[in-house]
Amino acid sequence: AQKLSGGIGSKLCGMLVHSKQVECGREWGCRLRKSQNVSAADFFPDLLPAMDGDIKTMTFLQEVVDILLAYVVESFDRETKVIDFHYPNELLQLNNWELRDQPATLDDILISCRATLKYAIKTAHPRYFNQLSTGLDMVGLAADWLTSTANTNMFTYEVAPVFVLLEYVTLKKMREIIGWPDGRGDGIFSPGGSISNMYAMLLARFKMFPEVKEKGMSSVPRLVAFTSEHSHFSIKKGAAALGIGTESVICIKADESGKMIPADLERRILEAKQKGFVPFFVSATAGTTVYGAFDPLVAISDICTKYKIWMHVDGAWGGSLLMSRRHRWKLDGVERANSVTWNPHKMMSVPLQCSALLVREEGLMQNCNQMHACYLFQQDKHYDLSYDTGDKALQCGRHVDIFKLWLMWRAKGTIGFEAQIDKCLELSEYLYNKIKGREGYEMVFDGKPQHTNVCFWYLPPGIRYMEDKEERKKHLHKVAPVIKARMMEYGTTMVSYQPQGDKVNFFRMVISNPGATYEDIDFLIEEIERLGQDL
Amino acid sequence: AQKLSGGIGSKLCGMLVHSKQVECGREWGCRLRKSQNVSAADFFPDLLPAMDGDIKTMTFLQEVVDILLAYVVESFDRETKVIDFHYPNELLQLNNWELRDQPATLDDILISCRATLKYAIKTAHPRYFNQLSTGLDMVGLAADWLTSTANTNMFTYEVAPVFVLLEYVTLKKMREIIGWPDGRGDGIFSPGGSISNMYAMLLARFKMFPEVKEKGMSSVPRLVAFTSEHSHFSIKKGAAALGIGTESVICIKADESGKMIPADLERRILEAKQKGFVPFFVSATAGTTVYGAFDPLVAISDICTKYKIWMHVDGAWGGSLLMSRRHRWKLDGVERANSVTWNPHKMMSVPLQCSALLVREEGLMQNCNQMHACYLFQQDKHYDLSYDTGDKALQCGRHVDIFKLWLMWRAKGTIGFEAQIDKCLELSEYLYNKIKGREGYEMVFDGKPQHTNVCFWYLPPGIRYMEDKEERKKHLHKVAPVIKARMMEYGTTMVSYQPQGDKVNFFRMVISNPGATYEDIDFLIEEIERLGQDL
DSSP, X not given: OOOOOSSTTHHHHHHHHHSOEEEOTTTTSSOOEEETTOXXXXXXXXXXXXXXXXXXXXXXXXXXXXXXXXXXXXXXXXXXXXXXXXOHHXXXXXXXXXXXXXXXXXXXXXXXXXXXXXXSOOTTSTTEESSSSOOOOHHHHHHHHHHHHXXXXXXXXXXXXXXXXHHHHHHHHHHHHHTOGGGOSEEEEESSHHHHHHHHHHHHHHHHOTTHHHHOGXXXXXXXXXXXXXXXXXXXXXXXXXXXOGGGEEEEOBOTXXXXXXXXXXXXXXXXXXXXXXXEEEEEEBSOTTTOOBOOHHHHHHHHHHHTOEEEEEETTTGGGGGOTTTGGGGTTGGGOSEEEEOTTSTTOOOSOOEEEEESSTTHHXXXXXXXXXXXXXXXXXXXXXXXXXXXXXXXXXXXXXXXXXXXXXXXXXXXXXXXXXXXXXXXXXXXXXXXXXXXXXXXXXXXXXXXXXXXXXXXXXXXXXXXXXXXXXXXXXXXXXXXXXXXXXXXXXXXXXXXXXXXXXXXXXXXXXXXXXXXXXXXXXXXXXXXXTO | OOOOOSSTXXXXXXXXXXXXXXXXXXXXXXXXXXXXXXXXXXOOOSXXXXXXXXXXXXXXXXXXXXXXXXXXXXXXXXXXXXXXXOOHHHHHHHSOOOOOSSOOOHHHHHHHHHHHHHTSOOTTSTTEESSSSOOOOHHHHHHHHHHHHHOOOSSOTTTOHHHHHHHHHHHHHHHHHHTOGGGOSEEEEESSXXXXXXXXHHHHHHHHOTTHHHHOGGGSOOEEEEEETTSOTHHHXXXXXXXXXXXXXXXXXXXXXXXXXXXXXXXXXXXXXXXXXXXXXXXXXXXXXXXXXXXXXXXHHHHHHHHTOEEEEEETTTGGGGGOTXXXXXXXXXXXXXXXXXXXXXXXXXXXXXXXXXXXXXXXXHHHHOOOOTTTSOTTOSSOGGGOGGGGSSOSSOOOOHHHHHHHHHHHHHHHXXXXXXXXXXXXXXXXXXXXXXXXXXXXXXXXXXXXXXXEEEOOHHHHTOSOHHHHHHHHHHHHHHHHHHHHHHTSOEEEEEEETTEEEEEEEOOOOTTOXXXXXXXHHHHHHHHHTTO
């Protein structure tokens, strides 16, 4: 019999050691030794809910917390690697990640926690610039730990009284900030910006053709949606899912800096109408993913008003600039939108995920999505049913994403969010100014970036003066991927790159971590030059 | 100037106290006092990433953890209330939940955490039976805390190397358990069973008519889906969203115990075909929400094979019985399904949310959903791109839901999950046997429940012998809501109730918390009788 030290399942294992083991064949669809004498009713691990499990539980959780606290402190330390990178097949070998039939010991669980963090990306690291969501807010983290501990669901007031109220309070505040009178309207926290955008498209379609809910797309004329060629791919993904089809998403031209050209929007709307199609949805982007461009919302809303089209603003990335008195002018006109996506998990550093869809019209979400499930939304409950908001969601169970945002807002105040957003924008301006005229750099588009996105090419000395433009382009296309791969292997920093249209691979630097400093920007540039000079 | 104690934003506030304050009007869409002299670049709260913020951070997080540990221990204590219930308008008054412009102190943040937990439902409480997801697993909780701390995103291997591998390992294991050869196939963890079911419907449609992705529903004939009248409302919600329409979801009759009647399914398929519609999707339910019934999967799969229809199994609730050698026969035939929804956050007590969609055909999800966003899924990366699974999702950013399931599986082994599932089923059998012949109880359907759902009416003495059946029914309909309201006011226990079809309000007891005992079942019955005897 195998030796088993104390910990989870040790009592069970104690029984197993003495029980007769037989082959169970394919009963679990996999090889397993069957223990005939296990009585489930007798089974308890040593942690809670086991009798007298509280001391052991607190010791175990405290040990995990100690591991986590050490990781947090280490993550902010510039002397630490952003990542200890290994290729997938290597990583599979570095630890035993397999799932087994038999229980493990508590020590093994702690070892697994340490291994998981050892090979994780330190997303809080001040030199991790790879995604739109970076950094780690300590109050947000505390709030997320509390959320896990409360372990409940957003569908009814009954099971999430506080969280439902906090969602109500926070959505109202966000609508006030958008500029809707008295913060009136509706909204929901959804699992990410793509789903928020899909909600908006769903609402726009339902608003124009409510019969679509029962009768489907065969009951309506051909619908077309419009968004800029620089917009997020979720608009097309949403159209594919909703049965609208990606060909019915018309991509509007953007200018050099990535903003939608309103005249092209109007032209394409007219063109669609002439073909007998029905324009129902315009998604303007406030902060495009790559360039960080803000579409001209006032001009777009004039067009939407003129042609009676639902105006959505995808502010997943740029919506948070509404918190900044210095930068919110970039979203002028947002108050005229019918719906707004705004992801506090990006520029406001709220832990993942936290995405809101805000809707101007009250009651529409409910009508669009409700199915009256009587086992959840009983109409004869003893409290105000308007707080049972679950039926307006596409989801049934919905994760509590509100508490981390709410608690951070309490901690910082609106003014604290503003300060950290302004700071990130100052850092990106610093980067822009630093490389704009620097030898070996070319900007992807002219002019000061509107968000924290700074898009640029780094040209290693060897190709700076290449005469053959095609040859140079071909070479340049390979530079960013190699530098990025080296960054990851050294683990010193991480930044994103991509091609766009006919532009070869360029770096897209974004800053959303308020822990980054001018020195970190300097470091990034030095690192790019160090890793790229021989290319 | 206001007095501000140390903590978050105290340095900022220090500055503010001395700065000139002016009205900013509607700049934030709400009243706010503008501080002209705030320099964002100077702003740092005292916690990390502030210089030397580590001691303060660790102290703060430890204080939060102490609050959480106390809450955990209290949650398992039967002497504690399940809920300290207050009506929404009362709860709004009991604490200051408002969001402010100014920062709070750390002390205020701790007070907010305590208040939030004070009024929360103790979902770990052994007498909380209200939802399909109950209980709190200590290893799952630890894993969720680690997930929050790692704060990353599932879209690429680059930003979530370990989690992406663990998702791969776990999905494969789940497919093996379903019975697909060598665990081959595909899958994803999604934000809940409704979204998993929607994915399945999306895949079924794409498989039959791949052109729908580009051309939308106008390019395809009228599609119809089939599911039992007892199935979850997410099937209709999904059909509404995907542009199929709720009228194209045909509800198949269920027998007395809630199982779909295969003969009725075949009849309705033929009827639909005669009308020229195209049957594309059958969703069989393994564990219905209210009765816990398992549709006969073998008979249904025969029909699906015969008519070449995608067979989906919604095992959100019942899928976990596959982990039990004693109960997995209830899902016989599941290996013939094209897709399976399985929510480990229900019967396996994984913290919310953790829902998987498993798909038999490899590559289909990718083809169905991919949009090739080049800023995320660069094709010239230095590692094996098959681990960049983000493009097969409807979401862009995707929360890490895998680690809690994986770590729990390590801790318990397959055998530990089996034991806890078997135990919950034993408890429900105990409840069923206890009340089956007891005076004052009527079962909603005959026979032993197949899952842990026990559906019953409690008849207070005053109506037990009422002769007027209509009058009795009317009276009985009001009994469960009143008892439930009283349970919540006393905070002693919570159980769900609902009407179904022509059946008036009845209790639906479910057990998914392995911390519950026979004594808790006895307590529930005593409590129902104590609170309901005067009705």
